[in-house]
Amino acid sequence: MNLHEYQAKSRLEAFGIPVPHGQVAGTPQEARRIAENLGGTVVVKAQVLTGGRGKAGGVKLAWTPAEAEAHAQAILGMNIKGHIVRQVLVDPASAIKQEIYLGITNDRAARKPVIICSAEGGMDIEEVNRRKPEAIIREHVDPLLGLCDFQINALASGIELPYPLWKQFRRLAQALYDCFIASDATLCEINPLAITEEGDLLALDAKMSIDDNSLFRHPDLAALRDTSAEPEAETRARAANLSYVRLDGQIGCLVNGAGLAMATMDMTSLYGEADGIGPANFLDIGGGADAETVAAALRIILTDPDVKAILLNIFGGITRADEVARGVIQAFSEFESDLPKIVRLVGTNEEEGRRLLEEAHIPNIITATTLSEAARKAVAAVKGG
Numbered sequence: 001m002n003l004h005e006y007q008a009k010s011r012l013e014a015f016g017i018p019v020p021h022g023q024v025a026g027t028p029q030e031a032r033r034i035a036e037n038l039g040g041t042v043v044v045k046a047q048v049l050t051g052g053r054g055k056a057g058g059v060k061l062a063w064t065p066a067e068a069e070a071h072a073q074a075i076l077g078m079n080i081k082g083h084i085v086r087q088v089l090v091d092p093a094s095a096i097k098q099e100i101y102l103g104i105t106n107d108r109a110a111r112k113p114v115i116i117c118s119a120e121g122g123m124d125i126e127e128v129n130r131r132k133p134e135a136i137i138r139e140h141v142d143p144l145l146g147l148c149d150f151q152i153n154a155l156a157s158g159i160e161l162p163y164p165l166w167k168q169f170r171r172l173a174q175a176l177y178d179c180f181i182a183s184d185a186t187l188c189e190i191n192p193l194a195i196t197e198e199g200d201l202l203a204l205d206a207k208m209s210i211d212d213n214s215l216f217r218h219p220d221l222a223a224l225r226d227t228s229a230e231p232e233a234e235t236r237a238r239a240a241n242l243s244y245v246r247l248d249g250q251i252g253c254l255v256n257g258a259g260l261a262m263a264t265m266d267m268t269s270l271y272g273e274a275d276g277i278g279p280a281n282f283l284d285i286g287g288g289a290d291a292e293t294v295a296a297a298l299r300i301i302l303t304d305p306d307v308k309a310i311l312l313n314i315f316g317g318i319t320r321a322d323e324v325a326r327g328v329i330q331a332f333s334e335f336e337s338d339l340p341k342i343v344r345l346v347g348t349n350e351e352e353g354r355r356l357l358e359e360a361h362i363p364n365i366i367t368a369t370t371l372s373e374a375a376r377k378a379v380a381a382v383k384g385g
């Protein structure tokens with residue numbers, strides 16, 4: 001789960017990181033009032049769960065409250081990479097001497113958190129990594145030792161941070177690490193971390209992602225979820241207890257088991273690669289799914305306008321193939337869909353499952369025995385369709 005900038009900043013502040021004290025507005029008039037109360041120059045910032053807002057015109061300086069209102073007017077409703085702006089953050093503007101990048105994420109290969117720092121702040125770290133990889137300093141953190149001062153010093157020296165700022169920087173990096181651990185975050189990022197003209201460090205932008213699997217023990221963070229900002233399909237999938245991630249291909253995949261779901265995605269990508277065809281989603285209906293769950297999953301896939309074929313890959317163990325077939329029949333009785341449906345149904349009660357499907361006479365069903373056959377047929381169906 002991703003936090004909005006204003007949410008991440010308030011969380012970081014709770015751990016002792018200096019942030020500007022702005023407020024969120026949903027209307028231009030509100031933005032104006034906030035600017036009036038703050039006095040002086042402000043920055044009006046789109047609150048959407050994506051980066052690169054600056055480049056997209058979603059971050060604007062305003063010298064007067066009237067200007068703040070005009071900027072908010074322009075930014076609210078803006079579409080930034082598919083995210084509609086519903087709120088803006090109005091922050092007091094800072095005079096920036098230098099922009100630094102500071103972030104923590106998990107390095108899965110190293111099985112440790114890694115703290116990343118760069119003097120080339122402001123732009124995407126991926127971009128820095130491409131253009132000037134030597135400008136990125138990394139320190140892996142031993143989770144049992146925590147982040148050590150010598151490591152923070154190595155970062156400070158690596159980015160040639162002016163020495164008078166080192167003490168502040170040590171406190172700040174430590175606070176960021178504490179926040180990362182205490183929040184079960186998968187990412188805590190400050191970009192830019194500004195060195196202000198007054199010679200202080202200030203977190204001007206913040207990004208936080210929280211591990212969804214930890215939300216049960218963070219009700220305060222779980223409550224921050226902005227369901228209006230996520231694809232509706234993902235909200236519905238969560239409600240139905242499905243693991244669903246929307247992707248940009250054309251083959252809607254319905255699979256039981258995360259490993260099999262990934263294998264299915266790999267196979268469709270492999271066979272579809274040459275034609276730009278691939279999976280439209282990751283979807284795991286879980287073990288022992290009943291007809292209702294299958295129907296819920298199919299409804300989600302069927303509402304994705306990019307889906308041109310549906311691939312059902314069910315390996316029945318705990319999940320019974322006949323139960324899955326009932327779900328499929330239920331879903332297609334609600335939605336008339338003539339999309340090609342490639343069905344691979346094997347395992348427990350497979351004969352019964354296949355018989356039910358045959359008798360239901362759902363249009364455009366294509367059966368397959370193996371996964372590779374199913375993937376090839378799905379790709380061919382999209383190509384032909």
Ligand code: GDP
Pocket residue numbers: 043045050051052053054055059092093094095096099121122123191192204205
């Ligand atoms: P992003 O583009 O989504 O990462 O949004 P940011 O919050 O990082 O803003 C983009 C850029 O706007 C920053 O890198 C800064 O250069 C600039 N910016 C943001 N806040 C301020 C501010 O208070 N004062 C000034 N002068 N520039 C700012």
Ligand code: MN
Pocket residue numbers: 122191192205
């Ligand atoms: Mn940024």
